[in-house]
Amino acid sequence: MRILVVEDDKDVAGFVIKGLREAGHVVEHADNGRDGLFLSASENFDAIVLDRMLPGGVDGLRLLETLRGQNNNTPVLILSAMAQVDDRVRGLKAGGDDYMTKPFAFAELLARVEALARRGKGEGPATKLAAGDLEMDLLSRAVKRAGQKIDLQPREFRLLEYLMRHAGQVVTRTMLLEGVWDYHFDPQTNVIDVHVSRLRQKVDKPFPTPLIHTVRNAGYMLRAEQP
Amino acid sequence: MAALSRRRPLIGSAGVRFGLIYAFTFALSTIILAVFLWWSTAGLLDRQTDAAITVDAQGLLERYVDGGLPPLEDTIEQRMAGNIDDDAIYLLADPFYRKMVGNLERWPPSVLPDTDWTQIRIERAGRRGMAQIRQFDLLGGYHLLIGRDVEAHAQMARLLTDALLWAVGVALLLGSLGALAVRGLFRFTLADVSATAAAISAGDLSRRVRVSGRGDEFDRLAETINDMLDRIGRLMDGVRQVSNAIAHDLRTPIARARARLEDAAEHARGEVDLRAAIVRAEADLDGVIAIFQALLRIAEIEAGARRSAFAPFDLAPLLLDLADLYAAAAEERGQRLAPEIPPSLPAFGDRDMVQQAVANLLDNALKFSPPGSAIRLGASGEAGQPARITVADEGPGIPEPDRLRAAERFFRGESARSTPGSGLGLALVQAVATLHGGSLRLEDNRPGLRATLTIGTRQPPLPGGRVNATSSADQSHAAIGAA
Numbered sequence: 099m100r101i102l103v104v105e106d107d108k109d110v111a112g113f114v115i116k117g118l119r120e121a122g123h124v125v126e127h128a129d130n131g132r133d134g135l136f137l138s139a140s141e142n143f144d145a146i147v148l149d150r151m152l153p154g155g156v157d158g159l160r161l162l163e164t165l166r167g168q169n170n171n172t173p174v175l176i177l178s179a180m181a182q183v184d185d186r187v188r189g190l191k192a193g194g195d196d197y198m199t200k201p202f203a204f205a206e207l208l209a210r211v212e213a214l215a216r217r218g219k220g221e222g223p224a225t226k227l228a229a230g231d232l233e234m235d236l237l238s239r240a241v242k243r244a245g246q247k248i249d250l251q252p253r254e255f256r257l258l259e260y261l262m263r264h265a266g267q268v269v270t271r272t273m274l275l276e277g278v279w280d281y282h283f284d285p286q287t288n289v290i291d292v293h294v295s296r297l298r299q300k301v302d303k304p305f306p307t308p309l310i311h312t313v314r315n316a317g318y319m320l321r322a323e324q325p
Numbered sequence: 326m327a328a329l330s331r332r333r334p335l336i337g338s339a340g341v342r343f344g345l346i347y348a349f350t351f352a353l354s355t356i357i358l359a360v361f362l363w364w365s366t367a368g369l370l371d372r373q374t375d376a377a378i379t380v381d382a383q384g385l386l387e388r389y390v391d392g393g394l395p396p397l398e399d400t401i402e403q404r405m406a407g408n409i410d411d412d413a414i415y416l417l418a419d420p421f422y423r424k425m426v427g428n429l430e431r432w433p434p435s436v437l438p439d440t441d442w443t444q445i446r447i448e449r450a451g452r453r454g455m456a457q458i459r460q461f462d463l464l465g466g467y468h469l470l471i472g473r474d475v476e477a478h479a480q481m482a483r484l485l486t487d488a489l490l491w492a493v494g495v496a497l498l499l500g501s502l503g504a505l506a507v508r509g510l511f512r513f514t515l516a517d518v519s520a521t522a523a524a525i526s527a528g529d530l531s532r533r534v535r536v537s538g539r540g541d542e543f544d545r546l547a548e549t550i551n552d553m554l555d556r557i558g559r560l561m562d563g564v565r566q567v568s569n570a571i572a573h574d575l576r577t578p579i580a581r582a583r584a585r586l587e588d589a590a591e592h593a594r595g596e597v598d599l600r601a602a603i604v605r606a607e608a609d610l611d612g613v614i615a616i617f618q619a620l621l622r623i624a625e626i627e628a629g630a631r632r633s634a635f636a637p638f639d640l641a642p643l644l645l646d647l648a649d650l651y652a653a654a655a656e657e658r659g660q661r662l663a664p665e666i667p668p669s670l671p672a673f674g675d676r677d678m679v680q681q682a683v684a685n686l687l688d689n690a691l692k693f694s695p696p697g698s699a700i701r702l703g704a705s706g707e708a709g710q711p712a713r714i715t716v717a718d719e720g721p722g723i724p725e726p727d728r729l730r731a732a733e734r735f736f737r738g739e740s741a742r743s744t745p746g747s748g749l750g751l752a753l754v755q756a757v758a759t760l761h762g763g764s765l766r767l768e769d770n771r772p773g774l775r776a777t778l779t780i781g782t783r784q785p786p787l788p789g790g791r792v793n794a795t796s797s798a799d800q801s802h803a804a805i806g807a808a
Contacts, residue, residue: 281677281684283677283684285650286692287651287687289651289654
């Protein structure tokens with residue numbers, strides 16, 4: 099995927115760009131707001147990683163507002179040292195799709211950028227999700243694996259739905275907390291792991307191949323093994 | 326104060342201004358009183374004289390109209406004879422102002438032809454005096470003067486005027502003295518406030534404004550100022566304490582990470598060793614970041630900046646969701662999480678903050694409870710009362726002396742030191758409670774700890790929450806909220 103990184107700090111930018119390239123993405127870089135605005139407005143990207151405080155007279159929020167003002171809906175992840183709740187709200191209001199605060203773990207950034215870029219592809223509203231032999235009907239709320247019906251609690255259903263919508267991508271614990279529970283804090287207890295392990299009991303345990311994989315130091319991924 | 330009046334013109338001093346206002350008000354009311362007195366005494370006599378003259382004139386003029394000159398002359402003679410007080414003045418004159426009848430020697434030169442009322446000096450039977458006179462021109466060219474001797478009135482008016490002028494003078498003097506007194510009192514009362522403020526800006530935070538004990542407005546001002554100073558003092562203490570704690574609690578993991586990296590750089594025997602050391606150092610640094618984020622979040626909440634997101638919401642589904650999130654983790658640890666939540670529980674505040682506060686309490690309960698024990702998440706509320714959220718566990722609890730300090734930043738009980746956590750969890754809960762006009766109460770659950778968080782149901786007036794610890798420790802409780 100083509101990703102634009104607008105970040106003035108050389109070390110952070112280098113670290114992010116290297117990581118994204120290693121993950122197989124094509125990365126462009128702008129180290130000030132004006133170049134960032136020019137690039138983002140003139141070329142097509144699947145996602146933009148945007149710092150808030152930028153040199154060049156155009157700060158991150160101005161860039162984002164200008165972009166949205168031109169009906170450019172490229173997914174934008176704001177990456178900022180401004181960590182207060184109000185800063186986050188302001189960033190999302192300006193048109194940001196996700197907000198991460200520095201310092202950050204690269205695995206989290208990668209997972210979120212990939213999720214955003216994928217969402218930007220904009221498939222229509224699906225009524226059915228599928229991964230390997232796992233099928234989910236969003237209307238009748240029925241889940242089947244290899245033709246066999248699986249009974250899920252409402253919360254387990256939403257957790258599996260989130261994993262299936264992001265099939266093939268890394269999903270971090272924070273993303274699950276935000277996406278499935280709508281919580282914006284980090285519990286000190288391993289609550290998410292417990293819920294995922296319960297889901298595994300129902301979805302993976304009775305079958306020969308597992309679908310839900312643990313990604314070390316990052317989170318989880320639902321992936322159908324290619325035979 | 327002294328410095329102030331030296332630098333500014335006199336009128337710039339509030340004390341002088343208040344004194345002047347006092348003096349002006351006092352003088353003005355004295356003058357109004359004097360004018361009223363004059364009007365109601367001397368003025369009254371004058372008006373009575375004028376009325377008598379008018380009545381007298383009416384009678385005489387009627388006579389003249391009815392009968393002509395002779396009956397008028399007769400009547401004047403009669404009236405002069407019948408005037409016991411000898412204060413009435415009559416003079417009838419011919420068209421050439423020659424006296425025909427009356428008790429004046431001749432037509433007074435000061436009475437000019439076209440005037441109606443006049444006051445003239447007269448000399449009558451050897452006595453000089455003042456007279457109030459009215460002049461009438463009769464048909465046929467005759468002239469009539471009717472008047473009253475008002476010498477006595479004039480004397481009284483002079484006396485009265487003198488007395489009133491003196492009174493105004495005395496009033497001005499008293500007013501000025503009063504003004505000085507007001508200014509002095511003002512300075513005296515404010516001197517202490519300004520001295521205290523000066524001492525505090527010079528760095529002596531222990532100074533307080535003196536309270537006289539009379540319970541007046543100045544006392545209330547002094548109490549408000551003292552309350553403010555107490556709060557500032559507490560905040561300063563808090564800052565000092567926190568900076569010490571930060572210095573200590575953050576230095577440790579940073580030192581550990583540094584040591585690991587240095588050790589790896591020196592002694593690592595291959596890439597595997599190196600990687601392992603780096604990953605562990607990364608984890609240490611993540612811990613530091615988590616502490617920073619928790620501290621900033623608490624500071625953000627305490628600053629009260631997030632009140633803008635306050636709105637009414639229902640606590641019941643929020644608590645049920647949290648119970649659902651934590652029940653699985655509790656079960657994993659062999660604990661039971663039992664929610665006892667009413668169908669609906671209105672509250673007013675910031676949903677996200679309350680969620681995080683309750684999550685912190687649940688984190689603590691799970692972390693410190695032994696397997697096989699029960700954790701209760703309860704909630705209750707009555708109309709008009711703050712909503713109560715209770716998290717009760719059967720863990721080791723917190724020993725009574727530590728309970729008051731448990732919600733302080735970085736405070737960790739003896740036995741909590743062995744468990745992971747930063748000692749900021751309860752501090753955050755406390756900050757959320759205070760911001761919501763509620764409180765955090767830590768009590769003995771016999772065994773275990775019962776934490777009660779109250780959340781206001783309407784817009785809180787001012788942060789007023791405090792930690793209350795109730796006594797009754799029958800068991801050694803030793804786990805402190807970390808998280």
